[in-house]
Amino acid sequence: MASEELKQQLKNMIVERLFLKVDPASIPDDANLMEAYGIDSVNLFEIVVGLEDEFGISLAEEDFSVEAFSTVEGIAVLVEHKQGG
Amino acid sequence: MDLTQEPVSLEIGGVPVRGISYQPPSPARTGLVLCDPFAEEKKSSENTLAALGRALAAGGFSAWHYDYRGTGDSGGDFEQFALEEWRDDLRAVIEQLRALSGLERVGLVGLRLGATLAAEIAPVVGACCLVLWEPLFEGRRYVRELNQRTAIKGMLTGSPREIASSGESRVAGSERSDQEGMDLGGYLLTPALLEQLGALRLAALPDLPALILECNGRGQVTTRAQALVAEAPQAQAQALVLEPFWQRVGLVNTSPLITATVQWLASLEADYG
Numbered sequence: 001m002a003s004e005e006l007k008q009q010l011k012n013m014i015v016e017r018l019f020l021k022v023d024p025a026s027i028p029d030d031a032n033l034m035e036a037y038g039i040d041s042v043n044l045f046e047i048v049v050g051l052e053d054e055f056g057i058s059l060a061e062e063d064f065s066v067e068a069f070s071t072v073e074g075i076a077v078l079v080e081h082k083q084g085g
Numbered sequence: 086m087d088l089t090q091e092p093v094s095l096e097i098g099g100v101p102v103r104g105i106s107y108q109p110p111s112p113a114r115t116g117l118v119l120c121d122p123f124a125e126e127k128k129s130s131e132n133t134l135a136a137l138g139r140a141l142a143a144g145g146f147s148a149w150h151y152d153y154r155g156t157g158d159s160g161g162d163f164e165q166f167a168l169e170e171w172r173d174d175l176r177a178v179i180e181q182l183r184a185l186s187g188l189e190r191v192g193l194v195g196l197r198l199g200a201t202l203a204a205e206i207a208p209v210v211g212a213c214c215l216v217l218w219e220p221l222f223e224g225r226r227y228v229r230e231l232n233q234r235t236a237i238k239g240m241l242t243g244s245p246r247e248i249a250s251s252g253e254s255r256v257a258g259s260e261r262s263d264q265e266g267m268d269l270g271g272y273l274l275t276p277a278l279l280e281q282l283g284a285l286r287l288a289a290l291p292d293l294p295a296l297i298l299e300c301n302g303r304g305q306v307t308t309r310a311q312a313l314v315a316e317a318p319q320a321q322a323q324a325l326v327l328e329p330f331w332q333r334v335g336l337v338n339t340s341p342l343i344t345a346t347v348q349w350l351a352s353l354e355a356d357y358g
Contacts, residue, residue, distance in 0.1 A: 016302035019328050042332050044237045049230065059233065064240045 002076030010072050010079070013050045018043050029073040044069055051075070057082035088142040093149065097177045098170075103158040104151030104178075107138035115213065115354060116147035116188040118178055120199030123282075124272045126331040127156065130196055133330055133339040137194065137346065144347045145354070147188060151178050164273045168281040172206055179210045190214075190357070194346065197221055197331055201287050208291040214353055215295040216346050219331070222309045224285025231269055231282075238270070290317035296349045298342060300327035 011024035020037060033039045039047075047069070051057055057079060068078045093106045119134050121127050134150055141148040152159040153174050155166040179191050190213035195203035200220035207215050221227045267274040274282075290313050297310045297320065304326040306314075314322045323345060330337035 019302060041234070041237045041241050042334070044241075045230070045234050045332070046329070048233050048237065061232070061236050064233075064236045066240055069240070 002073060002080050006079060007072050007076045009055075010075055013054055014047060014072070017046045017050045027072060029076075030071050032070050033072070034070065047075070051079060055079050055083070088139065090139065090142070093151075095177065095181050097154060097174055100154050101160040102151055102154055102174055102178070103160075104149055105135070105138060107142040107148040107150075109142045109145045109147065111145070113145060113147040113188065114357070115190040115192060115350070116149065116182055116186060117141055117192050117194050117216075117350070118175065118182070118203075119148060119150040120175060120193055120195030120203045121150075121153060121156070122195075122197035122199050122331055124269055126197050129333055130331045132336065133343070134196065136339065137343050140343045140347050141350070144351055146347075146350065147182075147186065149178060149182060164275050167275065167278040168202065168285070172202055175202060175206055176210055179212075192216070192350070194218070195220070198227075198282075198285075201285055204287055204290060204295075207293060212291075212293065214293060214350065215291065216349065217295065217297045218342065218346075219299055219329070220287050220297065220310075221285060222287045222313075224281075225283045227285065228279060228283045231267070231274070235267070235269060287313065289313065290320045292317065293319055294353055295320040296346070297322040298345060299324040300329060300342065302326065 007029055008024065011027045014020065014027070014033070015022060015024045018037075018039065022037070027037075031037075048059055052059065059082070063078060063082070068074045087110060089106075089108045091106055091108075092103065094101050094103045096102065119138060121134070122130055138148040138150050151174065153166065153171040155161040155163040155170075175193075182188060182191055191210070192214035193203035193207055193212050194216040195201070196218040198221055200217035201222075201224075203212075203215060204217060204220065206212075266276050266279060295317060297306075297314065299306055299310055299322065301307075301324060304324050306322045306324045310322040310324075314320045325341050325345065327339065327342060328337045330339050
């Protein structure tokens with residue numbers, strides 16, 4: 001399980017970058033972002049840019065998987081892995 | 086008399102370069118050349134750039150918006166051209182405007198790749214001013230982002246992903262090699278284009294009045310823009326809370342960006358007297 005603080009930071013970043021009209025805290029960790037919030041490839045790219053800009057990680061081709069990017073929990077695990085956590 | 090909007094064209098290297106001219110009711114003293122972004126970003130920003138052209142004309146400026154060779158309504162195939170030719174296109178357009186229009190001043194307004202190209206050529210063509218919408222600061226990073234977009238699309242569709250970038254090209258799930266370039270949603274990015282994109286770097290602004298406008302969720306100027314402006318006495322940067330419309334398929338209300346641009350240019354015009 002990824003840290004709660006990181007997941008909240010991710011939710012804030014996702015809401016801000018995608019201009020979602022939701023309270024970041026209301027996003028469940030395990031909600032499917034594509035199904036629940038209509039996130040598409042363009043939005044996912046924005047998330048990737050946000051991860052690199054704000055979380056200091058660099059994503060390689062092998063990091064892109066539906067499993068990792070479907071939920072906040074999945075993204076948080078990926079970020080912690082890339083940060084060496 | 087109303088604003089006029091009409092097709093225009095010139096020929097560069099035997100290839101027709103076509104665009105749209107936006108003219109105010111009374112003869113303008115300053116003209117602006119609108120410099121396109123790249124590939125899908127161009128498609129997503131067509132409406133905004135057309136609205137900018139009309140707003141500039143309404144503000145008393147002449148505006149010209151041409152398609153680079155190999156793009157839009159201009160002649161040639163996309164794969165035939167790269168940044169060097171598109172810089173030539175902008176230079177030729179400005180040269181022709183100067184020769185035919187009797188304008189006192191010509192400035193440049195660019196978006197993304199167009200902003201970076203505009204900043205590069207502005208001192209060469211003697212531009213009077215520069216407006217940069219979300220310029221690309223690092224071409225190498227931009228190529229990486231193009232790769233990432235391709236990888237994301239591949240991830241969602243389960244299709245093979247082609248990864249290529251200048252200096253660190255690699256291809257996965259595909260037989261294509263990096264020497265063959267990269268297929269970006271139907272745009273074939275040739276090795277030459279990838280190399281030139283990767284070499285782009287906006288490290289300094291020319292010494293002329295310049296405005297960087299950025300769009301993001303925080304309305305905060307990025308550190309990269311701040312650093313550029315800090316070294317350029319005549320430059321300033323602003324950020325607007327605005328979605329990245331150049332990446333959006335749907336319409337985004339970009340009127341705050343257009344208004345900020347026209348107002349800044351009008352303030353410069355007032356300074357000219």
